[in-house]
Amino acid sequence: MTATSASTTSAGPAGVDVAQFADVTASDASLRRFLHGLPGVDQVGCEARAAGLGTRSIKTTAKAQALDLAIRMVDLTTLEGMDTPGKVRALASKAMRPDPADPTCPAAAAVCVYPDMVATAKDALGDSGVHVAAVATAFPSGRAALDIKLADTRDAVEAGADEIDMVIDRGAFLTGRYLQVFEEIVAVREACARPDGTAAHLKVIFETGELQTYDNVRRASWLAMMAGGDFIKTSTGKVQPAATLPVTLVMLEAVRDFRAQTGRMVGVKPAGGIRTAKDAIKYLVMVNEVVGQDWLDPDWFRFGASTLLNDLLMQRTKMTTGRYSGPDYFTLD
Structure with a gap:
């Protein structure tokens, strides 16, 4: 891969260089050559390293700092067909003040909702600094025409979404139609633009459970980053x-290598199945070891979770008071 010269590049929403990979994305064939030319992932080595990092433990002050950092990284999420404005307002309140009894407890990073709930969340959060994230593009399946996906995205942005979580077309990706996936991400990123020239941040969801191999996860990571995704x-x-x-290790290695090659940082968001403070700390250790402290910030690393926050709060209370709160001490989401 070779980047084009500065004189031929152009910046899209959020200042992303849309022409830097023009040679790679000129055709399906060139994009396929690039993605399949990425170093393969050693499955045994990857899993062994992840397991080893997962055995690290941190204590006392470092643990307290990690718990607060993890709370600040949570995208508190409700994505159910039975979501109501009342539930979203309650979630927003919890995101702003996770532990009402302790004003030193930090706020969560964002509240993540369906597009039709964005206005409700935005109104409830006000100027608190907690972001509103909206899933879009026919979430979770991604099975819709592109014009519908773009309309979904624009509606969420117009309603006030700070961040858009889109899903890639896994069917297209798995059948090797990489350029189609790339162009769709670019189009959604452009739909994130606001009239004032700013843009909602774009998180690109892979649905890694359907991608089948670590090599595919690495390829999807590079594809999304080249298309201008702010987060994978x-x-x-x-x-x-x-x-x-x-x-997550494969994705972190991808953002590390992408930054080394292009100078641009891209965030990472593991989502689904992270339920305990112990698990969250394992991810933070991995971030520190693989990509370093620059990514230990809510701007660059998030947890997508609906139940994780309560365990983080219980562990935090234990460290503060010396005793565990009951499981019903914090609100259920």
Whole structure:
């Protein structure tokens, strides 16, 4: 891969260079050559390293800092057909003040909802600094015409979404139609643009449980980053397996290598199945070891979760008071 010269590049929403990979994305054949030319993932080595990192433990002050950081990284999520405005307002309240009894507890990163609930979430969160994320593009299946996906995205942005979580067309990806997937991500990113020239951040969901191999996860990661995604995200949370440590390791290595090659940072969001503080800390250890402290920030690493926050709060209370709160001490989401 060779980047084009600066004189031929152009910036799209959020200042992403849309021409940097023009030579790679000129055709399906060139894109296929590039993606299949990426180094293969050693499955045994990847899983062994992930398992080893998962055995690390941190104590006392470092653990307390990790719990607070993990809370700040949570995208508190409700994506059910029975969602109501009342439920979304309650979730927004919890995101702003996760532990009402402790004003030192940090706020969550975002509230993630369906597009029709964006306005409700935005109104409830006000100027708190907690973002509104909206799933779009026929989430979770991605099975819709492109014009419908783009309309879905624009509606969410117009309603005030700060972030858009889109799903790729796994059918297209798995049958090797990489350019179609690339162009769809580019189109959705352009639909994230606002009239003032800013843009909602775009998170690209792979549904790694359907991608079958770590090599496919690496290829999807590079495809999404070249198309201008601000974040790459493991899963919708609707398919198992969802987020795993080995899959996240592959994605972290991809963003590390992409930054080394292009100078651009891309965030990572594991989502689905992360339920305990112990699990969250394993991911934070992995982030620190694989990509470093630059990514230990809610701007660059998130947890997509609906139940994780309560366990983080219970562990935090234990460290603060010396005793566990009851399981019903915090609201259920």
